[in-house]
Amino acid sequence: MLRIAIVGCGKIADQHAEQIAYIPDCQIVAVCDHEELMARQLQERLNVPAGYTEVQDLLDQARPDVVHITTPPQAHYSIGKICLEAGCHLYIEKPFTVSHGEAEELIQLAERRNLKLTVGHDAQFTHAANQMRKLVSEGYLGGPPAHMESYYGYSLGDGVYAKALLGDGHHWVRKLPGGLLQNTISHGISKIAEFLTDDGLEVVATGFRSELLKSIGETEIVDELRVIIHDGRATAYFTFSSQMRPSLQMLRLYGPKNGLIVDQDLQTVIKLPGKHYKSYLAQFLPPWGYAKQYIGNALGNMRKFAKADFHMEYGKRFLIGAFYRSIIENRPAPIPYHEILRTSRIMDEIFSGLRLTPKTPHPESACASH
Amino acid sequence: MNVLTSRLPEKMTQSDLIIGADDPILITGSNGFIGSRVVNTLLRSGFTNLRCFVRPSSNLADLDAILKTANGARVEVVPGNLLSRDDCQKAAKDVAVIFHLAAAGDKSFPGSFMNCVVTTRNLLDAAVQVACLRRFVNVGSFAVYSNWNISRGGLLDESCELEHHLVERGEAYAFAKLKQDELVVEYARKHGIPYAIVRPGAVYGPGTRQVTGRVGIDTFGIFLHLGGSNQIPFTYVDNCARAIVLAGIKPGVEGEVFNIVDDDLPRSRQFLRSYKSHGKRFRSIYVPYPLFYGFCWAWEKYSKWSQGQLAPVFNRRRCATYWKGNRYSNQKLKDRLGWKPEVSYSEGLRRYLEFVRKKG
Numbered sequence: 145m146l147r148i149a150i151v152g153c154g155k156i157a158d159q160h161a162e163q164i165a166y167i168p169d170c171q172i173v174a175v176c177d178h179e180e181l182m183a184r185q186l187q188e189r190l191n192v193p194a195g196y197t198e199v200q201d202l203l204d205q206a207r208p209d210v211v212h213i214t215t216p217p218q219a220h221y222s223i224g225k226i227c228l229e230a231g232c233h234l235y236i237e238k239p240f241t242v243s244h245g246e247a248e249e250l251i252q253l254a255e256r257r258n259l260k261l262t263v264g265h266d267a268q269f270t271h272a273a274n275q276m277r278k279l280v281s282e283g284y285l286g287g288p289p290a291h292m293e294s295y296y297g298y299s300l301g302d303g304v305y306a307k308a309l310l311g312d313g314h315h316w317v318r319k320l321p322g323g324l325l326q327n328t329i330s331h332g333i334s335k336i337a338e339f340l341t342d343d344g345l346e347v348v349a350t351g352f353r354s355e356l357l358k359s360i361g362e363t364e365i366v367d368e369l370r371v372i373i374h375d376g377r378a379t380a381y382f383t384f385s386s387q388m389r390p391s392l393q394m395l396r397l398y399g400p401k402n403g404l405i406v407d408q409d410l411q412t413v414i415k416l417p418g419k420h421y422k423s424y425l426a427q428f429l430p431p432w433g434y435a436k437q438y439i440g441n442a443l444g445n446m447r448k449f450a451k452a453d454f455h456m457e458y459g460k461r462f463l464i465g466a467f468y469r470s471i472i473e474n475r476p477a478p479i480p481y482h483e484i485l486r487t488s489r490i491m492d493e494i495f496s497g498l499r500l501t502p503k504t505p506h507p508e509s510a511c512a513s514h
Numbered sequence: 515m516n517v518l519t520s521r522l523p524e525k526m527t528q529s530d531l532i533i534g535a536d537d538p539i540l541i542t543g544s545n546g547f548i549g550s551r552v553v554n555t556l557l558r559s560g561f562t563n564l565r566c567f568v569r570p571s572s573n574l575a576d577l578d579a580i581l582k583t584a585n586g587a588r589v590e591v592v593p594g595n596l597l598s599r600d601d602c603q604k605a606a607k608d609v610a611v612i613f614h615l616a617a618a619g620d621k622s623f624p625g626s627f628m629n630c631v632v633t634t635r636n637l638l639d640a641a642v643q644v645a646c647l648r649r650f651v652n653v654g655s656f657a658v659y660s661n662w663n664i665s666r667g668g669l670l671d672e673s674c675e676l677e678h679h680l681v682e683r684g685e686a687y688a689f690a691k692l693k694q695d696e697l698v699v700e701y702a703r704k705h706g707i708p709y710a711i712v713r714p715g716a717v718y719g720p721g722t723r724q725v726t727g728r729v730g731i732d733t734f735g736i737f738l739h740l741g742g743s744n745q746i747p748f749t750y751v752d753n754c755a756r757a758i759v760l761a762g763i764k765p766g767v768e769g770e771v772f773n774i775v776d777d778d779l780p781r782s783r784q785f786l787r788s789y790k791s792h793g794k795r796f797r798s799i800y801v802p803y804p805l806f807y808g809f810c811w812a813w814e815k816y817s818k819w820s821q822g823q824l825a826p827v828f829n830r831r832r833c834a835t836y837w838k839g840n841r842y843s844n845q846k847l848k849d850r851l852g853w854k855p856e857v858s859y860s861e862g863l864r865r866y867l868e869f870v871r872k873k874g
Contacts, residue, residue, distance in 0.1 A: 166821045185627045189623060
């Protein structure tokens, strides 16, 4: 039985707790938040034995095996470090840390102490993402991807989070080195980082403020980002947009032979055959094939739903479950560390390219709710 | 004080009130649907020293319109965030009464809790430092009651049991409001803060177009009329504001809870018919309570079986709370605060539907 603790009792913590409840052989033994009331509310709702306001007290008294860090990202490194030093495995919400240097230190410390860690890039473990990975490993692309396109749409027009962020000049997201981008883009970046290498990685980024934000007088937040990444072998485009409609969560992979489109919103995986048809057949046969694929995807999704295997947070449940199994069976963690590091490195380069300078962490942010 | 007594509808003498006309009053959430009416009621009642706490990003159009009519009164608009202890200290400094209306709904439990309970704690901590505080009026929610053990049509009033299964009901906001009430009571016990809690029913009036969920829901693309012949615990926004104000200024009600509902409460069917005829037309389907209760039971079971593939948003307890049907009383409000609804249901409905019509 794994003893689990959650540090940071905000909205994301609830999502973790909901999924942990369905994973066998584990139990949430303690929660912690700098804000006592927030710790108390989670403890009470989940019927958790202990609640703390100090991480060290939690580690000393509850002695968890695994700690989920769901605080604002500014505190991930410092909390992660003391948890590792106390001998705990770590599941850290995205973004992993606020810099590549911090990410390296945590991973090195985990390796030195023979502990495991992972990051909440759960979008990499949805049904569609898992199917895509299987097709790639089976060689459908005809080799490693030559080019990738990752789209990450984000709506500022609705949603409590966006309203809270735009309405609060002191919101913790504003204090991140990369601001809103840092808190959101790692899902989209990690999808391409999975297929890149570290050799000669070049990142070119441009970011700007949308007309919507300008119209409401916003002067800090950058909500439009375009990135080109080149690792000497493959290229990738990354698009983050608050204005683009439809608001896509999509990955396109192009190999030497075929391509794939993975749509996270629709949970579809569409094969793009590289085959060329003669004359008008090129206009007749491929659309027919795509229609069949979309119907197949829809039926497959319905089948999974009927079997109660199509949960909204499937990726999170899958990742947490896989991480716990890796601990119990002493196997590699589900997300390779070099991918975590590559993602943080690309993000650092994006923010330095945009000249988004690090900001002083908010003193109250440590261990506060996410 | 003469001005004050002449403007309040009831005959009051100075001894009828716990504060003077010039004593400072803090209103949080003062630019909200109810908060702005509380400010208006206070001004109309002759109170001349108001501090209106607003979020920095708020649209102040409604409040500004009211403040334009504040002839001679000192009204300070204080932008701030109740999550900031400093902002709370500044807001509460030297006030005689606090009307705490600020609350931001959030679908998540932590979000609602943060916006209702943590903010209230900060305000209460600030209030503890205020030696001259005479009353802390906490504006709660009607949804904190449980009617699980009350039969259909039974009376639901201030003496009824509070809901202890709000997590099971899946109601983040109601959970937070209940915890907020509990916190106020805890501070009263520990620090002697004089308080009153008010729990408005379904507040309606110009400023909102929403049809209360007690009438029905439009979750499935068509409006499901679930209220049937249930009485709806309406309170017209101005009547509600007046009750809140009275809870803050009348003596002898420390530690009391007041439910706010009007007289002549309509049936759900009657209200819906009026809304569609004189407000906005839309299609609706009547679903009898036993049928919807069965649906909620099945949904709840499926949610459990499927390990949360569908969240248990429809469940039996929630169904009972909103659509089982109860009777409501405002007797305590009348007896202890001398409140009576100034705006009748028919007049309130006319004003409300005129607003709905204009806004489309």
